[in-house]
Amino acid sequence: MSADAPLLVVKDLTVSFRSDEGLVRAVGGISFSVEQREIVGVVGESGSGKSQTLLAIMGLIDSPNAIVSGSIRFMGQELIGLKRRALDAIRGRQIAMIFQDPMSALTPVHTIGNQIAEQVRAHEKVSAKAARPRAVQLLDAVGIANPDRVVDNYPHQLSGGMRQRAVIAMALSCNPALLVADEPTTALDVTVQAQILELIGRLRDQFGSAVILVTHDLGVVAEVADRVLVMYGGRFVEEGGKSSVFRAPLHPYTWGLFGSIPPMEGPRPARLAAITGIPPSLSDLPKGCAFSPRCAFRHDACLVQLPIMQGESHRAACLLPETTRRQFAVQRAGGVEMQR
C-alpha cells in the first residue's frame, strides 16, 4: 500500500433491516473515502443513516435482521464479512470509536483505568501493572486534571465532560489510524463541547489520526472538519471541502440546513428559512430524490429519477442544473453577507 493511498475506502455500502414493515434501508449504497490524517464531517439529521454508517465501519451492527453489503476497505483490507477474531485485531487498535452519550458508554462497575488497560492489553502484550501508567498518561493527554486519581475513579464519579475525555483517552490508547466519532459533543454542555472539539482538533497533530465525525450540527463541522459530507435519507447529497461547501453549498437540502440555524451575529431574520415537511420514513422512501417532498426547487423529474453525485471535488446529488444551483448559491451567499 502506498503512503498516499486513502486510509478508508467505502464503496456502495448498504445497511438494511428486515422488519414487519418490509425492508428498512438505513444506508442506501454510499461511497466515500477518508485520507490519512483527514477530518471528515458527516452531517445529517436523525434517520439520515449517519450513525449506521459508522457502526458498519466498526462492525458493530449485530442485529440478526441486519443486512450489510458493499465494501469497506481499511488500509487495503476488506472489513465486511470479516471474522470476529480478525475484526477484533483491527477495531480498538487501528480504528477506534467515540460515542454520543458518555454517561452510558462506560461500564459502571469498572474503574476508568481498568477500562483503558483492558483495551491496551487486548492488543499489546502488556502487564496490568505496565498498563496503568499508560492509562494515566493518556488521561493526562486528553486534558484530565489529576489523572493519577481519576484513573482509579468509577465512571459515575466523573462529570459528562470528564467521561467523554476518558472515552477519548480509551479510543486513543492504541494510537489508532482512524477515529470514528458519533455525535461526540451532542450530550455535553456548550462550554464543555468547546473543550472537546478543541481536543479532537488537536488529536490529529498529536496522534496523527484521521477522524470521521458524525454530527447534526453544521457549527461543529465548521470548527473541526477538513471535508464535509451531507447525508439525507440514507445517501449523500453533497460532498466537498469545508470552505467550498460552507461558501457555496450546492444542494437544496444543505441550503435548508443553513437556513434553519439562527445566526449568532448581525440582524435576526424575521423568520428562519426553514425546510417544510418532515424527514422521510426509511421504510417508505420517496421514489425519486428522497428530499423531493420537502424541496422548494422540485420539478417533475425529481419525483421519478434518483439523482447521483456529480461534480469534481465538490459534488452534489441534485437534478437541478448545476449552473442554476451555482447561481443560487452565490445569491444566497450574497444574502447572508448582506445580513451580516
Next chain:
Amino acid sequence: MVTALSFRLGQMVLVMFGISVVAFLIFFATPGADPSARIAGRNASQETLIQVRHDFGLDRPLPVQYGLMMNRLFVSRDLTSFVNRGQRVIPTVISAIPVTLSLVGGAAVLWVLGGLIVGVIAGATRGTFVDRALMILSLIGVSIPVFWLGEVANLLTQSRWHDSWLFSWVPPLGYIPLAENPWGWFKALVIPWFTLATLYVGLYGRVLRASLIEMMQEDFIRTARAKGIGERRVLLHHGLRTSLVAFVTMFGLDFGALVGGGALLTEVVFGLQGVGKLTYEALQTLDLPMILATVIYAAFFVVMANFVVDVVFVFIDPRARDVG
C-alpha cells in the same frame, strides 16, 4: 461509615422488635386463641384454667405479658414448650440451626453455580435451540413442587433402586452432624441439596438470562466490543458483571428466607430436624412459644440477609458506595 453502620443496626433492631410484637399479638391476643386453654389441655376445669393463666402470667395486661415472654425468650431462655412439657424452646431452635444451615448452604452453592451456568449459556445463545431447551428445563424446574420432587427422590433412592449400585450409598433419612462424620453428612444431604436447588436453578437461570440480555443492549457493551476484546470477555467481564447486581439481591433474600425456615417442605420430606421442620410441628400443635421463637428467628435471618446484601452491594456496585 460508622454512623451509617450503627444506624443500620438500629434499624434492624427496630424491625425485629416490630415483628416480635406482631407475632406476639397474633398468637396471644387474637380472640379465640386462648393460650391457657392449650396449656391446660382438653376438658380442663375452670379453676385449672385460672391457675394456668396466673402461672403463665396470662392474666396480666398485654404489654406486661409481652415483656414477660421476651424476657423468658431472650434473657432467662427458659421458656418451655406448651406441648412437650419441659422442652426448652431456645436450645431446641439452636440445635436445629446447623441442620438448616447445612441444607440451605449446600443447596445455595448448587443453585448459584447452576443458575450462573444456565443464565449465561441461555443469554449468550439467545434465540437458539440451546436457549429454548434451557428455558423449558428451567420452567419445569420452577414448576415442580419441592415436596413431590423430594418424595420421588426418596422413593427411588430409599426403596425402589436403593439396592442397585446407583443408590446403595444413600444413608437412611435424617441428619448426620458434620463434626461427627463429614462424609456421612455429605451423603445424607446430597439428595436434599439437589431437590431444594432445582427450583432455584430454574428461577435464577431465567432471571439472570433476562438481566443479561437487557445489559447486552446497553451502550457500554457496544463500547466494549469497539475496543476489540473478544465476545466472551464482553459477555463475562461487562455483561455478566453488571447483571450480578440483580442476582445478588435475589440471592440474599432467598437465602435469608430459607435459613429462616423457608426450607420447611424439604426438611419435612427428608426428615431433617431443622428450623423449618420445627416450625411445621409447632404449627401443627399450636405450640405458641415454639412458634414465637421460630418466627423471631426467621425474622432475624431475613433482616440479616438484607443487611448482608447491602454490604455486598457496596463491593459489587461502586455506585452504591457514594450514596448517603
Next chain:
Amino acid sequence: MNAVPRPLLRAGDLSKRYSVGRSIFPAQRRTVHAVDTVSLDIWPGETLGIVGESGCGKSTLGRCLVRLTEISSGSLEFEGRDISEASQRQLRPLRRQMQMVFQDPSASLNPRRRVGDLLADPFRIHERLSASEMADRVADLLRRVDLSPQHASRYPHEFSGGQRQRIGIARALALRPRLIVADEPVSALDVSIQAQIVNLLADLREEFNLTYVFIAHDLSVVRQISSRVAVMYLGSIVESGPTDEVFAAPRHHYTAALRSAVPVPSIDRARRGRLVLKGDLPSPMSPPSGCRFHTRCPAATSLCRSERPLLQSIGEGRLVACHHPAGG
C-alpha cells in the same frame, strides 16, 4: 390602561431549595439551591429568553414561575397579585393565563388517548361547551399549529417529534393564555424541524399577542426568538438585558464564554480566537464561595472569591452581577 405599565409576572428573590440525601439526621442532609434569589420582571408582549447550561436551574425557575413547583421563598406576582402562596384551587383560574410547553411532548401526552380528546381536555375543565363546539375549537387549534383537523382522531405515537411538539403547543394555546413558559421546546428536535417550531412560536406570538418565557441551552435559538435574555449560572442570573446587546457585547465573563463556545456554521468565524473555559460546572451541592463563577473565570480576583457580586444595573436595561465586568 393604567398610566404606569406593570409587569405581567414579577418574581422577587425567588428561591427553590431541594434537600438531597436520605438520611434522617438533618445534619447529613444537604441542600441544593436550584434557584437562588432570582428577581425578574416579565413585561406583556415580550419574550424573555433564559439560557444556561445543564444544572443551572433554568428549568426549575420556569416551573416555579407558573407554580408547577412549590417556591421555597420569595415573591411571585401575576399582574400585581401575589400568587407565591396561592393554593392550587386559587391558582386554577390563573392556569388559563399561564401555560407551559415541555421539552419532550410525548411524555406529557397520554399515549392511550386520541389527540382530539387531549386537546379538548382544557375546555372540559375550564369551559362548558357542546360537543360540536368542542370539535370546532379542536379543529381550529390544530389548524393554528399547521396540523390538519383530521389529525384529531389519531394517537400521539402516530406523529413525528415535531408534530407532537405542535400538539403540545396547541394544548398550551387552547385557553388563550397570556403567558407561555416554554422549557427547551426545540432541543429534542432535528435542526430543520427546530426552525419550523421557532417560526411557529413567533407567528403565534404575533397572532395571539402572547408573552413567552423561552428556556433553552441553545444560544442561537434563544437569540432568534427573544427580545430580552437572562443568563443563569448555578441557580442565579448573572446577566440580563436586551438580546442583541447582550450577545453582541456580553458584560459578564460567563456570558462571553458561553457566547464564544457556540460553534457557528461559518468558516469565517471559526478561525477566530476563542475563549474556552477551563474545568467543569461545580456541583450545585457545594457551590464556590463568593462569585459562583470565580473558579472558571479568566478575570477572577481575590474579591471574587470572597464577596458575591449583586445583579446591578449598568444602564440601557442591562443588569450584570460581576465585580469586573468585561468590555464596556
